[in-house]
Amino acid sequence: MRRQPDSKYLKISTGIISGLLSFLILVSPVWAAPRNLVLFGPSYGTLGDDYGNGVDIDTSSNIFVAGVEDAGPTGRAYRTIKYSGATGSVLFSSRFLPWNASFFGRDVAINKSSGRVYVTGYEQNVDIYGNIYSGVINALFDNSLNFISFNYFYTTTSFGACLNVTTKAEDIVIHQTSGNVFVSGTSNNGRDCNNPGNGLNFLVLKYDSNFGFGQPYPFTIAPPVLIDSPNMGSDSAQGIAVDNFQNIYMVGYTSTSTKPDKDWMLVKLDSSGNIVPWINAGVTITDSGFGDDEARAVKIDPISGAVYVAGSFQSSNPNNDADMRLVKYTSTTPAQIIWTQTWDAGSGSITNISEYPTAIDIDNFGSVFISMNLTDPIGALVGNKNRIIKYNYLGQLLWQNAQSLDADAINDMVVDSSKNVYSVGQFVQAGHSDLDFKTFKIKQFCTATSSLQDGKIIWDDNPLIPNQTKIRARHIEQLRQWINERRTDAYSGDPNGLPLIAWTNPNIIPTNANPVTIKKTHLTEMRNALDNFNATIGIYRACGEPTPIWTDPTPTLIANESKIRAVHIQELRDKTQNAP
Amino acid sequence: MQLQFSRRTVVFIVAVLAIAILAFLAYDRIKLHNLSPEEKVAKQAEVHALIESGDFNQCNAARGLNIDGIDYEAVCRNNIAIKNAFTELDLKWCDELDNKLMLVQDCKDQILLNQASSTPNLEKCNQIFNPDRHAYCLAVYWTKQALAEKKTEVCTNIVNLNYRAACRDYVVKRL
Numbered sequence: 025m026r027r028q029p030d031s032k033y034l035k036i037s038t039g040i041i042s043g044l045l046s047f048l049i050l051v052s053p054v055w056a057a058p059r060n061l062v063l064f065g066p067s068y069g070t071l072g073d074d075y076g077n078g079v080d081i082d083t084s085s086n087i088f089v090a091g092v093e094d095a096g097p098t099g100r101a102y103r104t105i106k107y108s109g110a111t112g113s114v115l116f117s118s119r120f121l122p123w124n125a126s127f128f129g130r131d132v133a134i135n136k137s138s139g140r141v142y143v144t145g146y147e148q149n150v151d152i153y154g155n156i157y158s159g160v161i162n163a164l165f166d167n168s169l170n171f172i173s174f175n176y177f178y179t180t181t182s183f184g185a186c187l188n189v190t191t192k193a194e195d196i197v198i199h200q201t202s203g204n205v206f207v208s209g210t211s212n213n214g215r216d217c218n219n220p221g222n223g224l225n226f227l228v229l230k231y232d233s234n235f236g237f238g239q240p241y242p243f244t245i246a247p248p249v250l251i252d253s254p255n256m257g258s259d260s261a262q263g264i265a266v267d268n269f270q271n272i273y274m275v276g277y278t279s280t281s282t283k284p285d286k287d288w289m290l291v292k293l294d295s296s297g298n299i300v301p302w303i304n305a306g307v308t309i310t311d312s313g314f315g316d317d318e319a320r321a322v323k324i325d326p327i328s329g330a331v332y333v334a335g336s337f338q339s340s341n342p343n344n345d346a347d348m349r350l351v352k353y354t355s356t357t358p359a360q361i362i363w364t365q366t367w368d369a370g371s372g373s374i375t376n377i378s379e380y381p382t383a384i385d386i387d388n389f390g391s392v393f394i395s396m397n398l399t400d401p402i403g404a405l406v407g408n409k410n411r412i413i414k415y416n417y418l419g420q421l422l423w424q425n426a427q428s429l430d431a432d433a434i435n436d437m438v439v440d441s442s443k444n445v446y447s448v449g450q451f452v453q454a455g456h457s458d459l460d461f462k463t464f465k466i467k468q469f470c471t472a473t474s475s476l477q478d479g480k481i482i483w484d485d486n487p488l489i490p491n492q493t494k495i496r497a498r499h500i501e502q503l504r505q506w507i508n509e510r511r512t513d514a515y516s517g518d519p520n521g522l523p524l525i526a527w528t529n530p531n532i533i534p535t536n537a538n539p540v541t542i543k544k545t546h547l548t549e550m551r552n553a554l555d556n557f558n559a560t561i562g563i564y565r566a567c568g569e570p571t572p573i574w575t576d577p578t579p580t581l582i583a584n585e586s587k588i589r590a591v592h593i594q595e596l597r598d599k600t601q602n603a604p
Numbered sequence: 605m606q607l608q609f610s611r612r613t614v615v616f617i618v619a620v621l622a623i624a625i626l627a628f629l630a631y632d633r634i635k636l637h638n639l640s641p642e643e644k645v646a647k648q649a650e651v652h653a654l655i656e657s658g659d660f661n662q663c664n665a666a667r668g669l670n671i672d673g674i675d676y677e678a679v680c681r682n683n684i685a686i687k688n689a690f691t692e693l694d695l696k697w698c699d700e701l702d703n704k705l706m707l708v709q710d711c712k713d714q715i716l717l718n719q720a721s722s723t724p725n726l727e728k729c730n731q732i733f734n735p736d737r738h739a740y741c742l743a744v745y746w747t748k749q750a751l752a753e754k755k756t757e758v759c760t761n762i763v764n765l766n767y768r769a770a771c772r773d774y775v776v777k778r779l
Contacts, residue, residue, distance in 0.1 A: 083641070084641070116652060121690075124718060139644070139645065140672070151740065152743070153774050155770075166679075168645055168651070170648055170651055170652055170679050170680075171679075171683050171686075172679060174706075178736060234673075237704060
């Protein structure tokens with residue numbers, strides 16, 4: 025008879041070893057997995073200062089960025105770059121400098137159907153008398169950045185009726201169904217020539233997909249619209265969004281000489297440019313009462329119709345810094361606030377950091393992403409002066425970028441349907457003193473909870489009733505699919521996620537003609553795929569979360585003896601649904 | 605041996621040939637209209653290379669290429685012409701624009717304004733079509749004239765009252 029080892033000592037020694045291993049695994053930095061990873065971050069720059077201001081992607085996930093580059097003595101030029109979404113290499117690059125002036129590229133939008141590239145911005149020049157004037161300049165490119173046409177818009181006050189005039193574009197959005205293009209900006213209305221600041225208004229320009237060519241000046245398909253705040257103040261439009269019906273949502277801020285602190289200004293227009301009720305009957309002004317409040321970005325959830333507005337809002341704390349504020353409104357009229365979230369980077373001894381949002385985007389699960397820049401008046405802020413943060417549709421904070429985004433500013437950001445985030449801004453390269461474009465492609469990991477509509481998976485035979493519901497092959501099949509789907513979302517060093525599990529009896533077909541006995545192996549390998557047991561890197565460990573605790577732990581299950589129970593399947597379902 | 609065709613046969617052969625040519629052209633156009641997104645980008649990239657050459661003749665290679673309603677021979681020629689126009693500040697390049705995607709008069713207005721701003725020229729100002737640019741060009745001309753003659757009265761030639769006032773201030777400060 026073969027001598028059996030002393031089971032008592034074996035238990036103790038294996039317990040100690042497995043305990044030590046568990047501890048080492050838990051504290052090891054290998055397992056401090058990031059929730060997001062920079063896949064690449066190309067930069068572009070001239071010898072002068074260059075600013076990346078807008079980013080968008082096409083249906084092939086190519087990345088388009090637009091901004092302003094130093095053009096030497098002739099001024100500044102629009103620079104638009106198309107990067108490969110797979111590698112980050114430059115595919116095409118285009119400079120737009122139609123005449124000697126300074127051209128400030130502000131934003132870019134891609135028509136998802138045609139691939140056309142729409143860039144907006146403004147020309148700024150100085151007249152002979154030393155007055156600065158500006159006008160909107162829009163440029164149309166094809167997907168290979170061949171320059172197709174351009175158009176311009178100056179208010180009637182430009183070039184003479186009023187000096188020091190301002191007409192600037194800030195944001196651009198495309199109604200993808202019709203192809204119509206909407207540009208928002210700020211413009212004089214000529215009311216106060218001697219004090220142009222007080223004459224500033226929100227400006228909206230609406231174009232067809234040809235972006236002006238074939239149309240007479242001002243090249244739009246509807247008359248340009250100027251919106252003045254009720255206080256007739258200085259109004260600056262920052263963000264624009266359009267809903268399915270081409271209603272236009274604009275956000276920005278307003279101030280007057282008698283009330284110089286800025287307040288949020290929100291307005292909704294119909295597709296013809298008429299002001300229509302939104303939060304209020306007309307323009308909505310929101311004031312923190314503590315200082316400058318600036319609405320900076322607006323986005324509409326295409327699924328729910330909810331409208332998100334982000335901006336800075338002066339806090340009431342003693343430092344009086346501005347905090348990021350995100351408000352979710354219903355799609356109803358009048359719109360109701362669903363929730364409001366505030367985010368403040370200040371903590372510890374550094375408390376007076378202000379956060380200024382630059383963009384909002386929403387993924388196909390309703391999660392909301394905000395990019396923002398941080399300012400620190402006393403210079404105490406160390407590290408990156410920007411953030412990208414993510415909320416789920418309920419307003420719960422999911423992550424803030426832990427990765428080092430070595431940009432001095434992030435000015436725009438979009439997300440795609442494959443959990444990638446793209447941003448553009450500018451930074452100072454090591455050894456340089458000037459600013460250059462900086463673009464990032466960031467892959468998110470461990471986002472499973474946010475990748476479910478209402479946070480749920482629809483399971484067959486749910487709930488499973490002990491001693492009543494028969495455990496079927498279908499239950500195993502569903503779990504396998506979801507577990508492998510979740511594994512592609514977890515990170516252990518490979519941007520493609522954790523390796524997929526090659527399941528035992530892969531064709532576990534639920535037919536009576538070809539019955540497959542559900543075995544212990546089927547259960548344990550699913551547990552392993554989730555929790556890291558038995559050398560299979562599991563989702564919970566890869567995402568830095570505590571591993572699940574199972575009823576009838578795996579080592580206690582005995583093949584051909586232990587019964588697979590409803591609770592085993594239910595636990596697997598719960599852990600899969602709630603996987604990080 | 606000499607082949608002899610009746611008049612009817614000749615007409616028939618000509619008609620068949622004409623139909624074949626038309627069908628070929630139509631197929632070619634339909635094919636271009638039905639390019640896949642990848643094919644469109646590939647064609648656009650080819651045109652990008654033609655533009656990079658800076659040679660007008662190269663644009664002939666894009667003849668007949670129409671993507672989403674845009675004539676790519678015109679795109680090619682426009683890109684080369686507009687770049688040359690503003691680099692050389694020469695009006696002749698503006699005439700090379702297709703006047704649909706890029707407007708000839710806009711190009712000329714801007715070049716005339718650039719030329720007249722550096723060397724005041726009333727005749728060039730009067731060729732400017734855009735009323736705002738025309739008014740500014742005249743203001744620059746009369747302001748520089750007033751400074752040269754050291755007479756603020758010359759500013760009265762400026763119709764626009766804001767520019768007229770700015771002209772007076774400009775001259776007074778420099779007298």
